Amino acid sequence: MADIGASAAAVVAPVPASMPKRPGMLRRLVREPVAAIALAIVVLLVLVALLAPWLAPTGPFDNDLSVALSVPGTEGLMLGADGQGRNMITRLLYGLRATLMMGVASVLLGGVVGALVGFAAAFYRRIDGLLMRLMDMLLSFPAILFGLAIAAILGPGISTIILALSVATVPLMARIVRGSAMVVMRQDYIEAARATGMSDARLILRHLAPNCLSPLFVFATLRFGQVILLGSALSFLGLGAQAPMAELGAMASEGRDFLFFAPHIAVIPCLLIFTIVLAFNLLGDALRDALDPRLRV
Amino acid sequence: MLRHVLQRVLMAVPVLLGVLLIGFLLMQVVPTDPATVRAGPTATAEVVAQIRADMGLDQPLYMQFGLYMWRLLHGDLGVSIINNVPVTQELGATIGPTLELMFASLFWSIPIGIALGTVAAYWRGSLLDRFVTALSVAGGSVPVFFLGLMLIWFVGFQWQWLPFTGRGGPLWSLEGWQSLALPALTLGGTFIAPVARMTRTAVLEVLGAEHVRTARAKGLGEFAVVLHHALRNALIPVVTLIGLQIGFLLGGAVVTETVFSWPGVGRLAVGAILSSDFPMAQGTILILSLGFIVVNLLVDILYVALDPRMRGA
Numbered sequence: 125m126a127d128i129g130a131s132a133a134a135v136v137a138p139v140p141a142s143m144p145k146r147p148g149m150l151r152r153l154v155r156e157p158v159a160a161i162a163l164a165i166v167v168l169l170v171l172v173a174l175l176a177p178w179l180a181p182t183g184p185f186d187n188d189l190s191v192a193l194s195v196p197g198t199e200g201l202m203l204g205a206d207g208q209g210r211n212m213i214t215r216l217l218y219g220l221r222a223t224l225m226m227g228v229a230s231v232l233l234g235g236v237v238g239a240l241v242g243f244a245a246a247f248y249r250r251i252d253g254l255l256m257r258l259m260d261m262l263l264s265f266p267a268i269l270f271g272l273a274i275a276a277i278l279g280p281g282i283s284t285i286i287l288a289l290s291v292a293t294v295p296l297m298a299r300i301v302r303g304s305a306m307v308v309m310r311q312d313y314i315e316a317a318r319a320t321g322m323s324d325a326r327l328i329l330r331h332l333a334p335n336c337l338s339p340l341f342v343f344a345t346l347r348f349g350q351v352i353l354l355g356s357a358l359s360f361l362g363l364g365a366q367a368p369m370a371e372l373g374a375m376a377s378e379g380r381d382f383l384f385f386a387p388h389i390a391v392i393p394c395l396l397i398f399t400i401v402l403a404f405n406l407l408g409d410a411l412r413d414a415l416d417p418r419l420r421v
Numbered sequence: 422m423l424r425h426v427l428q429r430v431l432m433a434v435p436v437l438l439g440v441l442l443i444g445f446l447l448m449q450v451v452p453t454d455p456a457t458v459r460a461g462p463t464a465t466a467e468v469v470a471q472i473r474a475d476m477g478l479d480q481p482l483y484m485q486f487g488l489y490m491w492r493l494l495h496g497d498l499g500v501s502i503i504n505n506v507p508v509t510q511e512l513g514a515t516i517g518p519t520l521e522l523m524f525a526s527l528f529w530s531i532p533i534g535i536a537l538g539t540v541a542a543y544w545r546g547s548l549l550d551r552f553v554t555a556l557s558v559a560g561g562s563v564p565v566f567f568l569g570l571m572l573i574w575f576v577g578f579q580w581q582w583l584p585f586t587g588r589g590g591p592l593w594s595l596e597g598w599q600s601l602a603l604p605a606l607t608l609g610g611t612f613i614a615p616v617a618r619m620t621r622t623a624v625l626e627v628l629g630a631e632h633v634r635t636a637r638a639k640g641l642g643e644f645a646v647v648l649h650h651a652l653r654n655a656l657i658p659v660v661t662l663i664g665l666q667i668g669f670l671l672g673g674a675v676v677t678e679t680v681f682s683w684p685g686v687g688r689l690a691v692g693a694i695l696s697s698d699f700p701m702a703q704g705t706i707l708i709l710s711l712g713f714i715v716v717n718l719l720v721d722i723l724y725v726a727l728d729p730r731m732r733g734a
């Protein structure tokens with residue numbers, strides 16, 4: 125699903141490099157109440173996921189069949205228990221951890237490769253055409269197809285999903301980075317740096333990359349939400365995390381069997397996925413507005 | 422125009438070949454030997470060797486690829502490992518329901534999305550605009566399966582209004598309609614948000630254009646201005662963007678089919694992958710990719726057909 129990420133990212137124009145760095149980006153960001161709340165939720169979720177092993181009341185696989193399907197509010201089980209009698213709070217904490225890790229790994233892997241391709245295309249004009257045609261080809265297939273194909277070859281698993289989502293992220297990131305790098309490349313200071321005999325690697329790292337960072341960050345934030353949505357859908361289909369591992373999409377899928385008499389098992393993980401994606405989408409939109417107010421529509 | 426169409430078709434050829442090659446290689450890297458599977462567990466080594474020769478598996482890889490292409494052109498995608506049914510037969514039975522689901526979803530969600538986006542753009546900054554914008558951000562964050570499960574729980578289970586498993590019958594029967602309703606609501610429901618957002622942006626851009634000011638200046642009613650002058654021009658980018666979202670729709674369709682046990686290609690693909698039915702998995706992935714290439718091509722051509730300015734480009 126190149127799609128929504130692409131259209132959202134397409135409006136992120138590169139900030140002209142000549143523009144001085146405006147101080148207090150974070151301060152301007154949190155002045156918007158929606159953005160502040162989204163940022164707070166993101167920070168909270170990340171902290172909770174990191175601290176999952178210490179916060180969880182039980183071990184991730186501990187079960188007690190006598191409390192299976194307990195509804196939220198049961199004595200000692202604030203959010204109830206799942207079909208195997210595992211504490212929902214524990215499962216959610218570990219599930220959140222797995223889901224966020226899947227998202228971070230996909231955006232990081234796909235983003236870094238994509239950014240390298242984008243910089244290479246903008247810097248070495250001779251391979252630009254070839255690289256970008258290759259990216260167009262990748263872009264012409266939705267992430268779900270990568271997910272299905274890679275799962276068919278490697279078998280289901282969380283690494284399958286990370287690989288599929290990374291592949292789907294590469295062309296999007298490459299386009300965005302190439303677009304903003306091309307603008308920066310036209311600046312005089314690049315010419316000046318080149319005239320001093322600086323090496324290509326140094327030129328890219330010291331002068332080109334730092335001036336392309338803001339669209340890159342906006343895209344990564346918005347993409348993170350998309351990746352979580354896609355990844356949890358693939359997990360829901362059974363192509364991702366395998367039992368007994370806790371992952372939010374897989375938990376929703378397990379809860380499907382108990383939907384009619386214990387809906388909380390499916391609904392709570394779904395709500396958590398929705399919260400993550402919404403928070404990242406709002407944060408991404410706010411970041412874009414803060415970094416480049418001209419784009420606000 | 423013809424030249425443009427030909428050009429686009431030619432550009433799709435390498436992608437198509439790439440997909441076929443990947444589909445072929447997919448079968449090469451899977452851990453099971455098709456000849457052994459075909460021969461069955463009790464077969465002797467000679468029988469397996471005979472079957473391998475019959476299937477052409479003892480040939481060099483490029484010969485095998487040629488054979489694979491030849492079979493493909495004759496509609497032969499192999500036989501399912503699980504139930505011995507020809508892959509093409511299963512595909513033929515599942516494509517219809519998948520298309521049915523996708524069209525039904527688009528049919529109701531696109532008009533609603535376009536209407537919401539237009540209204541939001543026209544009353545820009547109003548409470549209504551904020552409501553639509555908030556709705557589209559929130560709607561774009563809902564997992565497809567969440568929406569599906571909620572519809573099953575409320576509409577199907579609690580209120581018992583509509584069936585929620587399988588396909589009740591062909592589209593021209595009442596049962597067919599009833600069983601299609603919830604899956605189409607689910608898949609379409611996730612599509613409203615992106616359509617509304619894209620329409621809003623496109624209409625906003627056109628509303629500021631000079632020809633809209635001219636239309637107003639010559640005394641046209643607001644309704645005519647928005648409908649004929651603004652929306653009509655805004656539809657060009659919207660149509661393209663909707664076309665580009667078909668991949669997103671496809672992903673949703675695979676999940677929706679699984680949630681509602683809808684007998685489509687997506688559910689077939691997931692089932693084949695999970696049961697290691699490699700020929701079937703390959704066939705479904707191939708057909709989904711081909712369908713996707715064709716849709717992209719059609720969108721590309723439609724875009725030029727709608728916007729004559731693009732013809733020179």
